[in-house]
Amino acid sequence: MLVINRPTEMQAFSKAQRAAGKIIGFVPTMGYFHEGHLTLMRQARARADLVVVSLFVNPTQFAPTEDLSKYPRDFDRDCRMAESAGVSVMFFPTPEDMYPDGYQTTVSLGEIPKVLCGVNRPPHFAGVATVCAKLFNIVLPHFAVFGEKDYQQLLVIQQTVADLNMDLEIVPGPLVREPDGLAMSSRNVYLQPEERKQATVLNRSLRHAEQMLRQGIHETTKILDEVTALIRREPLAQIDYIELRALPRLAAAAARPRGRHLLALAVKFGKTRLIDNTVLDFKGTT
Amino acid sequence: MLVINRPTEMQAFSKAQRAAGKIIGFVPTMGYFHEGHLTLMRQARARADLVVVSLFVNPTQFAPTEDLSKYPRDFDRDCRMAESAGVSVMFFPTPEDMYPDGYQTTVSLGEIPKVLCGVNRPPHFAGVATVCAKLFNIVLPHFAVFGEKDYQQLLVIQQTVADLNMDLEIVPGPLVREPDGLAMSSRNVYLQPEERKQATVLNRSLRHAEQMLRQGIHETTKILDEVTALIRREPLAQIDYIELRALPRLAAAAARPRGRHLLALAVKFGKTRLIDNTVLDFKGTT
Numbered sequence: 001m002l003v004i005n006r007p008t009e010m011q012a013f014s015k016a017q018r019a020a021g022k023i024i025g026f027v028p029t030m031g032y033f034h035e036g037h038l039t040l041m042r043q044a045r046a047r048a049d050l051v052v053v054s055l056f057v058n059p060t061q062f063a064p065t066e067d068l069s070k071y072p073r074d075f076d077r078d079c080r081m082a083e084s085a086g087v088s089v090m091f092f093p094t095p096e097d098m099y100p101d102g103y104q105t106t107v108s109l110g111e112i113p114k115v116l117c118g119v120n121r122p123p124h125f126a127g128v129a130t131v132c133a134k135l136f137n138i139v140l141p142h143f144a145v146f147g148e149k150d151y152q153q154l155l156v157i158q159q160t161v162a163d164l165n166m167d168l169e170i171v172p173g174p175l176v177r178e179p180d181g182l183a184m185s186s187r188n189v190y191l192q193p194e195e196r197k198q199a200t201v202l203n204r205s206l207r208h209a210e211q212m213l214r215q216g217i218h219e220t221t222k223i224l225d226e227v228t229a230l231i232r233r234e235p236l237a238q239i240d241y242i243e244l245r246a247l248p249r250l251a252a253a254a255a256r257p258r259g260r261h262l263l264a265l266a267v268k269f270g271k272t273r274l275i276d277n278t279v280l281d282f283k284g285t286t
Numbered sequence: 287m288l289v290i291n292r293p294t295e296m297q298a299f300s301k302a303q304r305a306a307g308k309i310i311g312f313v314p315t316m317g318y319f320h321e322g323h324l325t326l327m328r329q330a331r332a333r334a335d336l337v338v339v340s341l342f343v344n345p346t347q348f349a350p351t352e353d354l355s356k357y358p359r360d361f362d363r364d365c366r367m368a369e370s371a372g373v374s375v376m377f378f379p380t381p382e383d384m385y386p387d388g389y390q391t392t393v394s395l396g397e398i399p400k401v402l403c404g405v406n407r408p409p410h411f412a413g414v415a416t417v418c419a420k421l422f423n424i425v426l427p428h429f430a431v432f433g434e435k436d437y438q439q440l441l442v443i444q445q446t447v448a449d450l451n452m453d454l455e456i457v458p459g460p461l462v463r464e465p466d467g468l469a470m471s472s473r474n475v476y477l478q479p480e481e482r483k484q485a486t487v488l489n490r491s492l493r494h495a496e497q498m499l500r501q502g503i504h505e506t507t508k509i510l511d512e513v514t515a516l517i518r519r520e521p522l523a524q525i526d527y528i529e530l531r532a533l534p535r536l537a538a539a540a541a542r543p544r545g546r547h548l549l550a551l552a553v554k555f556g557k558t559r560l561i562d563n564t565v566l567d568f569k570g571t572t
């Protein structure tokens with residue numbers, strides 16, 4: 001596996017590969033890989049001639065109060081894991097390479113970032129959209145895989161690519177769970193044992209919502225109330241949000257929704273904020 | 287000459303040309319061509335296998351109070367002129383093609399747009415940067431030519447392309463003048479005969495500044511004072527700004543500048559706002 005640091009070198013490499021007719025798949029990451037990342041890399045590998053993974057803990061998507069400096073890192077382990085998943089190139093730039101002196105450009109969206117994880121972190125999704133626009137221009141992939149774990153991020157990137165007419169496909173990848181159902185996240189390492197145990201309620205509450213839908217319960221408030229009640233049973237859970245929103249633009253759900261909706265939640269256990277989601281398809285039901 | 291309306295069709299055309307090894311030059315315009323536009327097209331033709339010109343009067347770079355609806359248009363004449371300048375493709379999308387329902391993405395810059403023509407038109411350069419990012423992704427050119435008439439726009443685009451790592455070269459093209467020195471502009475058609483006559487003072491004042499520099503006068507205030515005095519002699523001239531700013535980021539000039547600076551001005555004659563500029567190189571002089 002090749003490690004490339006400089007954006008210009010990465011771009012030149014990709015241009016040469018494209019000129020040689022190779023299909024380039026891309027998985028942007030912030031590192032500290034788990035099975036969720038590896039699943040996306042294998043998914044990319046299955047339909048590309050070569051896979052590029054970027055590892056960049058992007059400072060512009062962290063708020064000043066957030067955990068940028070203590071975000072978990074282990075480059076050597078990440079390289080071994082990526083290589084085992086069939087990755088050909090690890091693009092590993094420095095913040096100075098990505099944001100040199102005088103840097104001043106931002107890609108921002110007007111609607112999708114205003115809800116859910118964007119409410120209390122206004123610049124977060126602008127940071128995400130901007131760094132992804134840069135990475136797409138540097139890596140020049142034919143497609144890029146984004147996990148459904150960060151569903152709002154996936155929607156932001158799909159909208160950015162469509163709005164700016166960027167010439168690549170955005171491919172959703174599955175959310176991967178631990179055996180007990182907790183969504184995999186690099187931040188799970190922060191959880192204390194009792195927090196880790198109670199955090200499984202997030203998955204259970206989402207499965208309960210799916211069950212309600214299958215039983216013909218289609219009222220937004222009923223679903224949200226039961227999900228909220230389940231999570232409130234866990235004493236360490238501090239709810240940030242639990243919301244049902246219409247796809248793909250995250251408009252507020254109607255009292256009796258129709259079509260595909262995102263049931264998304266963010267809950268803190270101790271100091272660790274976890275997110276999880278599921279897509280509920282209300283079809284034509286009333 | 288081929289006329290293409292749909293962004294997807296334009297992108298597919300350009301990808302096929304690139305795959306065939308063709309070098310694509312690009313000149314984005316708002317139409318109503320004059321010799322200034324044609325000069326940029328010929329400049330592109332000289333170093334490309336084919337030249338694409340876009341004609342799009344971009345609504346997002348006009349303020350609500352501005353002249354979007356009455357911006358001069360003559361598509362058939364523009365096509366004839368572009369063809370005569372060696373243009374292969376005219377890309378002519380509708381506003382609905384460029385900004386479909388749900389569109390919500392903006393590319394904005396933090397510094398360069400805050401001065402000169404950006405002061406009273408905050409969203410203008412975000413509109414320009416956004417539409418150019420879109421056009422570059424649609425037309426996929428190897429290089430794009432931007433005239434030095436809109437020097438601040440040229441700087442905005444150069445910065446956007448560098449910051450977002452876009453894979454194309456931005457090539458400056460010369461400002462073209464009428465025989466009496468007035469900078470060519472699609473808006474010159476709005477000038478009444480007496481306004482048109484007095485407007486030649488803009489070019490004369492810039493040439494006077496160049497003359498002062500050659501004579502060893504290097505004080506910012508002296509240069510600006512004399513340029514201002516010259517323009518004030520014309521009774522119909524209403525000065526918007528006359529400024530000297532350091533290149534390439536348009537920082538305020540020192541009292542005794544060093545290096546390359548932009549002497550830029552915007553002056554209204556009647557209802558018509560004209561801009562003009564020249565680059566003054568103060569070299570190592572003191």
